[in-house]
Amino acid sequence: MLFIQFLMGKLLCTFTLLYASLSDNQIRSLLEDSDLSGDDEFVPSPSNIQQADDSSDDDLNAEEVPEERRSSHNVIEGVRPQLFWRSNFVQKIYPPNINYSAIESPSPIGTPAEYFCKTFFEEATKYTNMYSVAKTWESLGTTAHELKVFFGINLMIGCIRHPRLPTYWKKSISLSGISDTISRDRFLALRNNVHFVDTIKPPEEAKTNRLWKVQPVIDTVRRRCHSLLSNFNYYSADEQMIPFTGHCKLKQYIKGKPRPVGVKNFIMTSASAIVLDFEIYWGATTPLGDMSLGLDPSAILRLTQSLPQGSFVYFDRYFTTDSLLAKLKEKGIEAAGIIMVNRIKNVNLKEGRMKRGECHSYVRADEAVVFTECQDSQRVVIASICAGIEPKCKVQSANMGGVDIHDQQVECYQMWFRTRKWTLKCLLHFIDLSVVNCWFIYREHCRENQTAKKSIMDLLKFRMSLSEALL
Structure with missing residues (x-):
């Protein structure tokens, strides 16, 4: 080991003496002949570049500059230049500054x-x-x-x-x-x-109206929603939760909702999830009109008060009863919804397991209501006054999810x-x-207006x- 260290020391001394005996021009020629030459080059360090006097060079033209001063760098005599690596690189292009100023109203009909x-x-x-x-x-x-x-x-x-x-x-x-x-x-x-x-x-209504503190907010939003009713033919009705977990006499709990605790809001939307009417539930005195059919069917009757005749309404199994469908038919409104089996009377549904895709239809004696029993992953019974087996499932699934889609977007x-x-x-x-x-x-x-999707x-x-x- 000592012998190897002795040889390394000797070699280091030899290279040091050799480097000291070489002139600057010899060093440059060796570097130019080496493999390091090409697009990249060695240039003198900026620390050894002599700064020219501005006052002395003002009167000199390019033709009058001596040959030794026409070099791009002036090296101080008697000082060995410190060489550093200068590489030719491509300048990075950064993205332009984006103007995040406020965008104007995107649509004349939606502000x-x-x-x-x-x-x-x-x-x-x-x-x-x-x-x-x-x-x-x-x-x-x-x-x-x-x-x-x-x-x-x-x-x-x-x-x-x-x-x-x-x-x-x-x-x-x-x-x-x-x-x-x-x-x-x-x-x-x-x-x-x-x-x-x-x-x-x-005000006087505070004695009977539990929502009197927010009634102006409800009225101004509902007024605008009512103005959109005439633009659609298919409607969807369901319950919506206004999430709130604090102390409130209006607070409800609905099992299965993403936000199960809060203020319950009966809501009606178009098939494209645009809210058209709503009614917040605040107890037995909620102005739902005829309560003889029960709470949920009465909410449907309240939401359909302003619908024109010939409209189609779809709702969930919590609302659907054959008596509700009969009431809607009297008003000239077509309706359909999934119905619980225990709400069906005097109808003998098929017993036993059904094949997937199999459907059976049952018509009431007065031909006012049609019950359609279908087997998908589970057995589903749909009650309707507007369709039979063929268009039933497709129409129901295409128009029922408006409230859920709206809730999903609000939650985002x-x-x-x-x-x-x-x-x-x-x-x-x-x-x-x-x-x-x-x-x-x-x-x-x-x-x-056939606007491009990306726009x-x-x-x-x-x-x-x-x-x-x-x-």
């Missing part, structure tokens, strides 16, 4: 202003300031424009989720669209004080922060409902454009 009009914001401004005076002895001083900003920020919060509400204003992870528009304390003050009626002197970007106020939760829910409605109408508008905004981009327009 939130159609659901929450100017009068609504003016009334909300008045009652919000009144409530803050009663609560803190100081007016909040909000305006209709600031409430629109409050709506827009809630829309953006639903799109970009943070673990806690104050983190939207934290410097390291804040969103400029939110933090530059309104301060955290101001936003929380609006959130805690927003009101739509006079709670100091409640729902404003999910918890609150103790059920009134605020209802407000946020109806904002989400109106935005999803606008998006479905916008898509229908694009299809009618149609998805729900996220649509929602962000609306929030930026409100800010």
